[in-house]
Amino acid sequence: MLALSAEGILPKVDYAIFADTGWEPKVVYSHLDRLEQEIATPAGIPVLRVTAGNIRDDALDPEHRFASMPLYILNQDGKQGMTRRQCTGEYKIKPIKKKVRELLGYPYPQHIPKDIFVEQWVGISTDEFHRAKDADVKYMRNRHPLIDLGWSRADCIRYLTSIGLADTPKSSCLGCPFHGNAQWRNIRDSSPAEWADVVAFDAAIRQGNARANASGNRLLGQAFLHRSRVPLDQAPIDHVTAAEWAARQQELDDGAVMVEELENGVVDGCSPWACRGASEYEPVQDDFGLAS
Numbered sequence: 001m002l003a004l005s006a007e008g009i010l011p012k013v014d015y016a017i018f019a020d021t022g023w024e025p026k027v028v029y030s031h032l033d034r035l036e037q038e039i040a041t042p043a044g045i046p047v048l049r050v051t052a053g054n055i056r057d058d059a060l061d062p063e064h065r066f067a068s069m070p071l072y073i074l075n076q077d078g079k080q081g082m083t084r085r086q087c088t089g090e091y092k093i094k095p096i097k098k099k100v101r102e103l104l105g106y107p108y109p110q111h112i113p114k115d116i117f118v119e120q121w122v123g124i125s126t127d128e129f130h131r132a133k134d135a136d137v138k139y140m141r142n143r144h145p146l147i148d149l150g151w152s153r154a155d156c157i158r159y160l161t162s163i164g165l166a167d168t169p170k171s172s173c174l175g176c177p178f179h180g181n182a183q184w185r186n187i188r189d190s191s192p193a194e195w196a197d198v199v200a201f202d203a204a205i206r207q208g209n210a211r212a213n214a215s216g217n218r219l220l221g222q223a224f225l226h227r228s229r230v231p232l233d234q235a236p237i238d239h240v241t242a243a244e245w246a247a248r249q250q251e252l253d254d255g256a257v258m259v260e261e262l263e264n265g266v267v268d269g270c271s272p273w274a275c276r277g278a279s280e281y282e283p284v285q286d287d288f289g290l291a292s
């Protein structure tokens with residue numbers, strides 16, 4: 001959308017906002033730098049980087065309130081669960097809203113008159129139509145220009161390729177539990193330092209987040225980044241185990257979706273105002289409601 005706007009195919013936007021969780025892969029940060037230098041700045045579009053902190057550091061800091069990631073839980077009785085996902089809201093939506101309020105001249109907690117709002121573009125293609133949602137506040141009105149253009153994911157890739165951006169990486173936290181095996185393998189096989197980083201994080205959150213433990217709100221069970229609920233450096237990321245098949249089949253009576261998801265990650269992943277709504281993927285339990 002940034003390139004389409006810079007090229008004049010879409011109207012020129014006033015700003016582009018990137019919500020930084022502090023734990024994106026290196027290739028995402030370098031891609032963002034490139035977009036800024038080669039596309040946004042020449043077109044006069046400021047790229048605003050906003051953040052609510054570093055999600056990795058916060059999870060391991062006993063002093064810090066942590067907005068829970070969607071971790072896979074193995075309870076003491078062998079039952080499986082997941083922690084509630086709060087991170088998208090905390091690390092992406094909140095800092096974007098804060099910046100938008102600032103841009104409108106009404107920083108929190110000022111009341112924003114009802115005729116004051118921004119038009120916010122969310123980059124969803126036609127094959128993701130179900131993700132298009134309204135904003136939950138009146139000072140933001142969502143639009144989905146790719147859907148208006150009738151562009152599918154393949155159209156977007158064709159366009160990106162035509163302007164030299166065929167290698168556009170997917171943005172998400174390095175250790176996001178929504179990764180499928182393909183993403184985990186890609187980290188392991190292409191970036192040993194980042195693989196070591198996610199393996200260390202996976203081990204560090206085994207007993208839940210640091211703040212909950214420090215406050216005596218211990219997790220009665222174990223937490224994992226990989227859906228097999230096996231430590232990441234031993235997890236079956238090169239193949240799908242029989243246990244994973246069986247567990248997923250119980251959750252979703254749809255084999256086709258299951259194969260795609262185990263390989264390529266939770267289909268709709270994490271995106272502000274475009275998160276999947278269905279809870280079928282997230283048998284929701286309070287984040288550390290599993291705790292004592």
Ligand code: SF4
Pocket residue numbers: 021055069070085087088091171172173175176177178269270271
């Ligand atoms: S990418 Fe994953 S871990 Fe990061 S904010 Fe989104 S859901 Fe949470």
